[in-house]
Amino acid sequence: MHLRGQPFEEQAERLLQCHGLSILERNYSARTGEIDIIATEGDVLVFVEVRARSHRRFGGAAKSVDKKKQRRLILTAQHYLQRHNRGKDRRCRFDVIAFEPRQSEAGRPVHWFRGAFTAEQGNTYQ
Template identity: 55%
Template sequence: MRQARGRAAEDAALAHLRDRGLSLLERNYRCRLGEIDLVMREGDELVFVEVRARGSERHGGAAGSVDAHKQRRLRLAARHYLMTHPRAAAWPARFDVVAISGPDGENEPHWIRAAFDGAS
């Protein structure tokens, strides 16, 4: 059930971002250092996207769940992506979060551009 909810949240986030002009480069990029839900491109900018779904806003909600530890793992996975995709390494990059809340993820995705920086 949790996997299905996560996949549905990623699908909703992807549709939301595509509707706003971003293009998908890779989905669920995994390496030993971590995972990036969506790697996208907006113009000449590379966008690493973390998708979070939560049933309620308690305890910080979906966006609040991207804590310092999660940010560090995302930065490490992004560095790995850039090392293995040298053409993409030339583009400026940012980290976005798409937060989806509600018991069944029924709320509109909340897109947080440049949610945190790439420096650790």
Template identity: 50%
Template sequence: MPGISMKQLGDEYERRAAHFLSLQGVEVLICNYRCHCGEIDLIARHHDYLVFIEVRARRNPRFATAAASVDYRKQQRLLRTAQFFLQRHTKLANLPCRFDVITFEPRQSTTNDSPQWIRGAFTN
């Protein structure tokens, strides 16, 4: 998209993911949580779980999938950031936690890049 920065594009996908999740009954608590350890796109409550959500988008299907881009190194950074968050938000620390990924990827048959929700994308 000409004239749109990568940051603006990322923010738009995160907004779309938050909206999608709210339609699924997920309560989004925090968008763009940042600390010295890293960043988590969305932190939410889903049923009895505290969910840390990474939002990924790919516009070119020739490269690795959006889900595959959440590699081991990124997972470790998310884990450290989640631990830091839980140390500072002790009221939420007793909830079971889950790491989900919301992906936006172009489909072969359409230009629609509807979100795909991968629950429990990885574990600690």
């Protein structure tokens, strides 16, 4: 993620850790794309996309993880699994943590979509 997105990734990482997930990697890159956070929750390998929007002009943060972005995330996750010899006996999940634009000065709403989409079914959270 770009430098301006780094605070959101750090906040997302803390959220995941507070819920018992263990962080394996941040900003995993391959030719197919980048995964912001890779974590484990028990025996589940979790690939997390962190999105933030400053305004709703182009839709919310969660809506920005469209089919094209999902496909890139899936391909990058496959690369990770092959490269690290993981996933043979492990379930995988794709989550989205979305920081939506402020409605007031109260703060930025954050939404954690567990199992936001699957490699087989496509988007399930929108």
